[in-house]
Amino acid sequence: MAKAMDSEAQQQLNVTFLPYPTPGHMNPMIDAARLFARHGVNVTIIATPANALTFQNAIDTDFTHGYHIRTQLLPFPAAQVGLPEGVENIKDGTSLELLGQISRGISMLKGHIELLFQDLHPDCIVSDMSYPWTVESAAELGIPRIFFYSSSYLSDCGIHSIRRHRPHERLVSDTDKFTIPGFPHRIEMTRLQLSNWERVRKEVSDNFERIFESERRSYGALYNSFHELESEYEQLHKSIVGIKSWSIGPVSPWVNKDDGQKINREHKEELPEEPEWLTWLNTEQNDSVIYVNFGSLTRLHHAQLVELAHGLENSGHSFIWVIRKKDGNENDNSFLQEFEDKMKESNKGFIIWNWAPQLLILNHPAIGGIVSHCGWNSLLESLSAGLPVITWPMFAEQFYNERLVVDVLKIGVPVGAKENKFWAFGGEDKVVGREEITKAVVELMEKEEGREMRKRARKLSDASKKTTEKGGHSYNNLIQLIDEIKSLKISKAVTEAS
Structure with missing residues (x-):
């Protein structure tokens, strides 16, 4: 009996999710984490108190339904960066100065998060793209790091292609059009439509260099997209970035479809x-x-x-x-x-x-x-x-x-x-x-x-x-990814035992 329990504990997959505190990144990652839990994974989400408040009800509900999911709280260093209590999310930044303070506060959490990783013994880290250093954390623990990208395949492929070929640098004017190289469709843009860091080469681009470098060094990437929406760019991602990826979207309608009520999670009281x-x-x-x-x-x-x-x-x-x-x-x-x-x-x-x-x-x-x-x-x-x-x-x-x-x-x-x-x-x-x-x-x-x-x-x-129903592309991708992390866990245990 003890042996059976033991192997059951070994079978239980522990995955830690590290979302970045801005709604466009955090919300889909929380929904993805909840999907993992619904498919038998033991999930821990690392978040600061004010950010956790926005999704804690959903996590508590999942937990009462018997899913293994919890939030691990980390205090936010508000006083150290001169912020009022509870200002912990990029959306709270009403000025450039405030945004800078919030970003500083987020980057100060690095050491605490690394210690948490050691304590939590995850079998896999799913990390937002904005934490490139988690690649090293995962390598030290000998576990896979999954790069969570919170937008479209096309946008990631576009950024990689433009960084590599720099077609906009050959243009005379900011409003002249260039075509994105290597794309299956003819996609035209102007220099002005690129992010500032893509337009010019300076420090801010170093940060993005680190982000995309960490993507290439990840075990794979997780996308809130679906095959029927962007299959050609899913293919292109594999050849441009050179890692596996799993599209498991759209995560929000999928995780909420059984709730019957399509009420946004951020709403504190009933309508x-x-x-x-x-x-x-x-x-x-x-x-x-x-x-x-x-x-x-x-x-x-x-x-x-x-x-x-x-x-x-x-x-x-x-x-x-x-x-x-x-x-x-x-x-x-x-x-x-x-x-x-x-x-x-x-x-x-x-x-x-x-x-x-x-x-x-x-x-x-x-x-x-x-x-x-x-x-x-x-x-x-x-x-x-x-x-x-x-x-x-x-x-x-x-x-x-x-x-x-x-x-x-x-x-x-x-x-x-x-x-x-x-x-x-x-x-x-x-x-x-x-x-x-x-x-x-x-x-x-x-x-x-x-x-x-x-x-x-x-x-x-x-x-x-259809894609999130049993047998659909996104559904199959999620199951396949979970199975793959499980087999990595088993082979790691075998290696360590021998």
Whole structure:
């Protein structure tokens, strides 16, 4: 009996997940960790207290259902970097200075995390791409390190290809187009659409060099994508980066599909009986409303908010717009307040402040499309709901995601965003005008091409559901990866015993 128990303990796979504290990275990794636990893995998630609060309810629920999953808390060094208690996530950075302090606090955790790895004895570390040093940690422990990439295969392949070939350096102007070398589709971009660190060679690129170097040295990579969405770029990733990868997405709809309730995990309390926006949405015709949301890290400046408001109004289409209240910016708030009153009166639009249950809204039959910053999680959620997209990328890898949506999947209308720029970096902001916004909404909602896009988006939605069912690509990939880590664990034990 003891022997059986012993071998059972040996069979139990221990996997430690290390998410990076920004919603676009953290949320999909938490969902991936929960999927591992649902397939019999003993899962530990390392997080700081304020970050853990955002997902702890889901973990507790999984635990009460008998899954082996827990959070290992690490105190965040707020006082040491001059931050108030509870400011631990990149989304809390309202200025460049604050962002710098949060990043410093995160990097100060390295030593503590390494000690935790020693204590936890994991059989595998799944690490966010932003912690390149975990490759060494895993090597010291003699276990595999899986590189977790929180965006599309196409974006990772694009970054690698451009780093290698540097096609943008041969151009005369920032707005001239170049083609990404070695791609199965003709994908054109401009120098301005690349991240700042890709455009120029300087220190910040050293950090990214380390990230991509650590990817190459990993045992494999884990992607929140699915075969039917990006099979050609899945193939290309293998030849460009040279490591195995497993696409197990879309993780959020998969992990939440048994819950019956599509309520976003970040929502602290239950929805009231029927919120005002839902009453309004229920009166709208199917596929007639456009949903506008730019994610948790984007902040639009006043001139852009004005153009967007007029662009939506002039399109003649009903819309729901989610806006984060800015601290103390009277200018924005008074304009938006007046705009909100006007829309309520005309019954043409609805503004939701700060937070909205995105999955509930996207899956409402009245929603016919989304205006998106092309953050990967938002795109996957729109896709799962079968919605075409008006693409408005802002920064990071979002311009690559736009190309996937527009050129490869053909389910998107670009609004014409020209420059890759994070709001905190100052400088002059390029404004997308109301005419372009109106034109894109009309094309998506009224034109024949928009209808074709909706059909294609619905097909992808069906594929996204099938892929996570038993026998589907993503389902099989997850099982295969878990089995592979198990056999690595067994051969390691055999080697150590001999």
